[in-house]
Amino acid sequence: MSESTSTVNRRASGLAQATVFRRVNDDVLATLQRPGVGWAALMAVVLTVLGIAIAAWMYQIKTGLGVAGYVPPVMWGVYITDFVFWVGIAHSGTLISAILFLFRAQFRTAVYRVSETMTVFAVMTAGLFPLIHLGRVWYFYYLIPYPNERLLWPNFRSPLLWDFFAISTYFTISSLFLYLGLIPDIAAARDRAQPKSFRHRLYSVLSLGWQGTDSQWRHYNRAYLFMAGLATPLVLSVHSVVSWDFAMAIVPGWHSTIFAPYFVAGAIFSGVAMVITLVVPLRKAFHLEDYIEEYHLNNLAKLLLLTSLIVFYAYLVEFFIAWYSGSEFEKAIFWDRLTGRYAWACWIMYICNCIIPMSLWSKRIRTSWFWMFVVSIFVNIGMWFERFSIIIQSLAREFMPYQWDYYTASWVEWSITAGSFAWFFMWFLLFVKFLPSMAIAELKELLPPKLRRQQEELEVAS
Amino acid sequence: MSAELMEGGVRGVFLTLDDVAAAVNTLENEGVAADDITVYSPIPTPHLEDAIDRPVSPVRLMTLIGGLMGTLTGLTLTLWTFFAWGLQVGGKSIASLPVTVIIMFELTVLLGGLFTLAGVFIFSRIPAMSTKPGYHPRFSNDLFGVFVHTDDDSAAQRARSILDRVGAEAIESVA
């Protein structure tokens, strides 16, 4: 039995057990009250930043990709960095909801809804960048395989096309998975909402008339299990495919067999960090202290520590292989990564991803909301710079010394990067106000099955 | 034909899980057809599934079909494209199997997922435009419910008495 449920029991003592169920509904659905000033202010900021980013993109489309900072041979820059970063963020979501579901890890229940939504929104963000970075975005549909009069079919050999399939599949499945989990809770929201009110109508439609009959639950449980089963290999595959964008190329510093596991670990690492970054303020804002507790934080922190160690290991292996391969080009690249003009990016990444997370060996930090928030921010930064130095530094000093050069991003790239965060948080803000950010039904399931015997004991006690 | 499609019957409201289980068992022992009984629960608990024995959900079949279709689509799409174009790239052979595997995998998951969801929708009769009279808003909150479909008053009477016996908090007829 988990700590969380026991607390709920404790707080329930003396009350009629029935009220315990009700409290869960009350507390969780309380998050859906009409938005306050703080929320509105945040939304305003987010929309402004997003507006600037959209303007910047329009400018780039009109003028040409040259307004970004590209300096040949660095043909991929901050856009692809952002892409990989967001895909990474998208990972822990399905990991927590699907894989931990299969492993019956109960601590997931409190946070999986948040991480799932995070997943969906992160994929929505990541999916923008392959478009933004295209030279001729108005022809992006050339990548889509459908019968067309141009007789133009994509080249399935290109890792970019694998990306296209992997990302769109991942987006579809994780959205469905999220929605499936939401249906009973939306029904709960529906039943609480003022009949005939906007929310009531909204939730009636979204809940699809869910009633929680025995047969509905039966199919539901099956489906949930299989969705989890499908999503699990998908989580691992998506970032492997993304890593192949690089591993399949001959670029020294990219062309490496360790990339798939290395990127998956990195993705989970950054994803978990982002979950923490989101959950900590959420818990404060909506007073969910009873549901999200040190216990959850601690487990997330352990996951963070584990993945940090894997990533650290991957870094070391890269250097070993570079030396062991005996390839001049590999050696040069990795030596330059440590000492060259891009060394700063590389060292930011080592400090944020390998050194700082080592503090998580201490339980005091693992269970401190403040410090975990700080650490998670550092990890986010570190993981962004990991992608930055892998992509850009490797390209900047490729095979031909004649072409070596140094890339710096332009204001357009920076504003679009900022805009991607705005875009992500816009959706997240909408989500917390309109959908239950915790799984009501599953939380209640964690409570001890209500039995008459208990009931009588309680009555005696009172 | 499943219960919640029928109008008219008796609804017992319960506070606790064991009462619900007991109620269902008793009803069935008293000879009420399983199809006439509908249990409403706020939680997806296995206890109920144990209490009421129903065949395993056919959703898994949908998943299988979807998955296989995806695999097949992936294979044909890639191979067809390779040969339809017949373009040489990178001094490699026209068609490449490892590549098809990736696409096959992605499409397997994609169609598998879509079919699974479709399964839920079809089998649990959603989307439904409105809730049935047997339903009560608190069934999504803190109460359990057992709805027994009855054709005539005598049946209704029997149902009422059984529900009463197993200790329903409240019993009401719905039409």
Add this chain to the structure above:
Amino acid sequence: MERREFLKLVGVTGAGTMTACDQKVGPQALIPYLVPPENVTPGIPTWYASTCRECPAGCGVHVKTRDGRVIKLEGNPDNPVNQGKLCARGQMATQRLYDPDRLRGPRRIDNGEQVEVDWGAGIEQLAEGLRGAGIEPGSVVLLTGLETGTRDRFYDEWAAAVGAARVVYEPFAHEAVLEANRRVFGRAAVPDYDIAGADFVISFGADFLGTWVSPVRYGRAWSEMHAFRGVESVRPDGEGVFVAVEPRLSMTASNADEWVAARPGTEHLVALAMANVLGAGGPAAGWPPARAAETTGVDAETIEHLAELFESKRSLALPGGIGAAHRGATAAAVAVNLLNQAGGAVGDTVRVNGALTGGVPGAYRSMIELTERMRSGQVKALLVAHTNPVFSLPPGVGFEDALDEVPFRVSFSSVLDETASRCQLLLPDHTPLESWGDWVPEDGVMSLIQPAMRPVFNTRPTPDVMLDVGRVMAGDGGTPAIEAESWYDYLRSAWSDVAGSERAWAEALKAGGVWQAATTVPTTPAPAAADDGLDFGPVPFDGPEDDGAFDLIVQPQLAMYDGRSANSPTLQELADPVTTSCWQTWIEVHPDVATDLGVKDGDVVTVTSPHGSITAPVISYAGIRADTVSMPLGRGHTAMGRFAKGGVNPVELLPADVEPNGGGPIYQGVRVTLTPTGAWVPPLKHQGSDIQHDREIAQAISMTEALHAEPGHHGNGHGEPLTVERVAEDSGAESPYRWGMAISLDACTGCNACVAACAAENNIPFVGPERVAKSRQMSWIRIERFLEHEENGHVKTRHIPMMCQHCGAAPCEPVCPVYAAYHNDEGLNVQVYNRCVGTRYCSNNCPYKVRYFNYFTYEWPEPMDWAINPDVTLRQKGVMEKCTYCVQRINAAKNTVRDEDLEAVVPDGFFQTACQQTCPTDAIVFGNLKDPDSHVSKLSRGPLTYSVLEELNTRPANFYLKKVIDRTSSDVALKTAGSGVEV
């Protein structure tokens, strides 16, 4: 494009080519085709033989026109000067023709304001001015650039007729060499140097592969002497050796087997000392190697060894260039002549017959005198044609100020250059591609200049203007100065004895001229004392003596020459062969000096000489003496057009005094101090890293090994011996072709002609300095130049032309998600622009980094876009592009052959790619690798052949032949003590 322009254009298409030989076509020509002229097939280019006038060398060209517009120049194979080859500036002559900033018609300048006038008024005003100038001798001055042949004679006659004095000025007029040759050989001309015939060439500062006298001709000759074409081609006494004696590793020196870095102004002492070793008397007697060693910084051993080489081989010593542009220039040139005499080269490799006409005795001195006369008010009218002294003369001369003393100033320049903008009347001439004329680059070679298209603007041939003025001044009934209907008639009659009959004339036009054996020119025997009044000692440089100061070398820049090409954006963007910089004027300093000054590439320093001070960004270059700095000429225009503005003009640092004997300018004569300003500008270098980092990109092999190299050890040893079968795998089984290229690093001089030719052929846009700063230049072919630092401190250079390798296993192809890059049946790596969506993955995955991305939609300002080659697609923003092996030429060739016989295969050498066609040294060979007997196929299997980055197994279709080094096979290693090039 405006409607009028359009109509004109239609008129051009209608009548241009048909009437190009007849200037008198009325407006009725402004009608579209009704009956197409029979000599114009739409889509088929029409070629005109003419002569390049981008520099005095006068190479023969074939001008390619499409629908009446000039779109490209190629060398005229029949012309003995360049034999079908052309340099970068020649290739870009179109951009001077279509210069958007050209004067579009006659103008009057009233206090700074340009006022359009019609030709009648212009000529009236000119006549007025001339009358007003009075008739006392010298009151009217006709100042022209170097002219040869008929136009030269016409100017003289006309000047005489109107009582004007004629002055000829050319910034690089080789005054010292001419004077020295007058003294030694009795003829003031640049002799016919038989570089090809020599086995040992030593140059004392002459940049003969880049800018000196006749670079294309010399480049060709040099490759005949020097380029290793396989064992069988090696001469009995070994392959040729070339040594350069100069303080800076210029492009020419970078192709030398040894670079002897003598102190600036002492190069000739090495020559004297060599002559001394060879037992010459006279001035040489005073300079034994030991003494020369102290002064020059070249140690005696080296000098003796060079002398040995000079004696043992059929040798040639070249004077001139930076070695003969200082206060002792004449002495220096004489010294080199003496060496030639002592080595028995005179009459053998140095021939006074067939001498070149590129040179003007005492040109600079005559400008000084002219300036004097102007200042003293003796000059009432100044007529300037085809020269730009305000830009080229050191400010100290005071020419610009003296202009104010001249009441009436006329310019015939076709662009508003610095001098023209100081005139009151502008009567723009045609550009050479629109004009009639001829050019006599050397004895016996008479090349014709004919218009290849109708004039782009409302310009008029200067001689015609002069004839009209003559008529006007003669007044009614009076007889004009020169009896000629028009300049064309004058030219025609001038040629009457060479090509009198219409038929002969037509033949001459078709051939591009008439070439005869050089007539023997009587020369006065060498006077006993050629060295009268010459001081052979080290040359004085003014400026501070202390160590903080540096000797300044100012040399013409390959792309800019004397600055006349400065408004050609493509030439501005051309990578300098030495620094790979562009669009600006930089100052080259030795890396150690840069460290001492605490500056890095791009840091701006103030360069101060006793005569002036300018600022320029530093570029550190290991190929220059530590006590010397160098700046390129030709940039820093204040007028002339939008593209010419960049950079500064180093002549502002130069002294005004004249070299006493030859009367030439002092380009090497000041010491300067450098003070960092703290500012930084992008160095605009095309090249990222100057060294190879042991990546074996440009490979070399010693001569000894080369002579015994066995085929099979392909490249760096990683690869298998190449077979035709193996090559065949890289293209469609049923296709008879696998196109490929073989490039000889031993022949490549790094002259960038191929780069310009590619730009002209393939519509490659210029991107401008701010984009070059981001390495976004588009050139499909580039010359990578790598510095090799040897243990003994020598710096050697290797040039390697790099373009798409059309790999058999191309990494760029499979990564493209939309099949925009794929491998076609003929083994070409094809880029389909319309399919490209711009993921740029292909470029990331190209190990050779030869794919170029259109970050913007690049455009040419009208009318520069008239030069667009209609056979090559223009690329839109967002698509990737790269070398296509001139696929349009491949297809044209296939079509031509197929017209004859459907089954026929394009024979070897049937056509050439643009780069191959123009390469002065034939370093590039293109052809069908599947044909075992084709030239390229044989080379691809040769012993010196390798592929770049072979270990990646990309199976490139580009093969490279290693540079052959260590030719001075001798135990006496050449040392350049004190050259300060240890690294």
